[in-house]
Amino acid sequence: MDVHNVDLTISAVEEKQYPKTNYPEIALVGRSNVGKSSLTNTLINRKSLAHTSGQPGKTQTLNFYNVEDQLFFVDVPGYGYAKASKASREKWGKMIETYLSQREQLRGVITLVDGRHAPSDDDISMREWLKYYEIDILTVATKMDKIVPGKWNKQESLIRKTLSMSQDDALVLFSSVSKKGKDQVWDWIEGRL
Ligand code: GDP
Numbered sequence: 001m002d003v004h005n006v007d008l009t010i011s012a013v014e015e016k017q018y019p020k021t022n023y024p025e026i027a028l029v030g031r032s033n034v035g036k037s038s039l040t041n042t043l044i045n046r047k048s049l050a051h052t053s054g055q056p057g058k059t060q061t062l063n064f065y066n067v068e069d070q071l072f073f074v075d076v077p078g079y080g081y082a083k084a085s086k087a088s089r090e091k092w093g094k095m096i097e098t099y100l101s102q103r104e105q106l107r108g109v110i111t112l113v114d115g116r117h118a119p120s121d122d123d124i125s126m127r128e129w130l131k132y133y134e135i136d137i138l139t140v141a142t143k144m145d146k147i148v149p150g151k152w153n154k155q156e157s158l159i160r161k162t163l164s165m166s167q168d169d170a171l172v173l174f175s176s177v178s179k180k181g182k183d184q185v186w187d188w189i190e191g192r193l
Contacts, residue, residue, distance in 0.1 A: 001067070001068065001070070001186060001189075001190060003043070003044045003045055003067060003068055004068070005066075005067075005068055005069070006044045006046065006049055006065055006066065006067050006068070007065070007066050008049070008063060008064070008065055008066075009064045009065070009066045009072070010063075010064050011061035011062070011063050011064075012061060012062045012063075012064065013060070013061055013062075013095075014095070015095075015098065015099075018062070018064065018099075018103070019064055019066075019072060021072075021105075022105060023066070023069070023070065023071050023072055023105065024070075024071045024072075024105055024107045024192065024193050025064075025071065025072045025073075025074050025103065025105040025106050026071060026072070026073055026074065026106075026107060026108055026109070026110060026189055026192065027073075027074040027075075027076050027099075027100065027106060027108075027109045027110070028040060028073060028074070028075055028076060028109075028110045028112065029076045029096075029100075029109060029110070029111050029112070029126060030078060030111060030112030030113065030123075030142075031078050031112075031114075031120065031122060031123070032077075032078030033078070034078065034112045034113065034114050034142055035112060035114070035142035035143055035174075035176060036075065036078065036112055037075075038142070038176035039110075039112060039140060039142065039174060039176060039185070040065070040073055040075065041176070042176045042179060042182055043073070043182065043185060043186065043189075044065070044067060044073075049065070061077070062074055062075070062076060062077075062095070062096075062099060063075040070193070071189075071193060072105070074099075074106075076096055076099075076100075077096075097129075100130070100133065100135065101133045106135070107136065107192040107193065108135065108136035108137065108138060108188075108189070108192045109130055109135050109136070109137055109138075110137075110138045110139075110140055110185070110188075110189075111123070111126060111127060111130065111137055111138070111139050111140070112139075112140050112141075112142050113139060113140070113141055113142070113159060113163075114141075114142055114143060115141030115142050115143050115144045115146075115147060115155060115159070115173060115174070116143055116146055116147060116155075118158055118159070118162045119159055119162045119163050123162075123163065124162065124163060127139070127163050127164075136192060137169070137170070138171075138172065138185065138188045138189075139159070139163065139165065139169070139170065139171045139172070140171075140172050140174045140181070140185060141155070141156070141159055141171065141172070141173050141174060142174055142175070142176070143175060143176075144173045144174060144175045144178075144180055144181070145175040145177040145178050145180070152173055155173075156171065156173060159171065170188055172184045172185050172188070
């Protein structure tokens with residue numbers, strides 16, 4: 001998609017604030033600092049529309065970005081954040097779960113994992129949870145520019161194995177520095193609109 005216009009429509013803290021439009025929605029989830037803002041900015045050709053996080057895990061809103069009046073990117077705050085209080089974590093967990101399991105406009109979820117390491121226990125739980133709800137998943141391994149190309153295959157195998165992915169499950173190796181994988185991510189998104 002050739003993207004020129006993107007606006008943050010709403011940073012929602014509760015369901016009644018979600019957009020009333022029927023545009024398809026693609027959610028992005030991952031641990032704080034995994035590179036979610038950087039991926040979003042790469043996809044929409046911006047340097048800084050989606051804030052790259054200064055304080056990981058502090059944002060507790062669902063951010064709906066209107067892309068060309070055709071779809072919403074829904075930025076789901078990073079899981080595994082330590083700073084928020086237990087009470088706000090529990091409240092927040094419920095809001096995410098309800099959104100991801102019940103939102104009719106949701107067409108798929110992009111889950112980000114740090115391409116340099118084996119996926120974490122949180123990454124594994126998130127994937128299992130999304131599978132349980134039969135949500136369409138694209139896994140994006142970020143920061144691949146930090147790994148030499150000769151090790152990409154090995155890293156892909158490690159990620160697939162740790163997340164119990166089959167060869168048919170969608171995985172894109174991505175870098176916001178080199179833009180590697182950008183077109184593949186867009187292809188997956190457009191296949192869901
Ligand atoms: P978020 O918390 O998931 O939104 O993560 P950010 O997009 O803010 O990125 C966290 C840090 O990782 C920042 O310092 C980014 O510059 C860096 N980063 C993100 N993506 C990449 C990437 O593809 N390559 C490299 N080298 N650094 C990245």
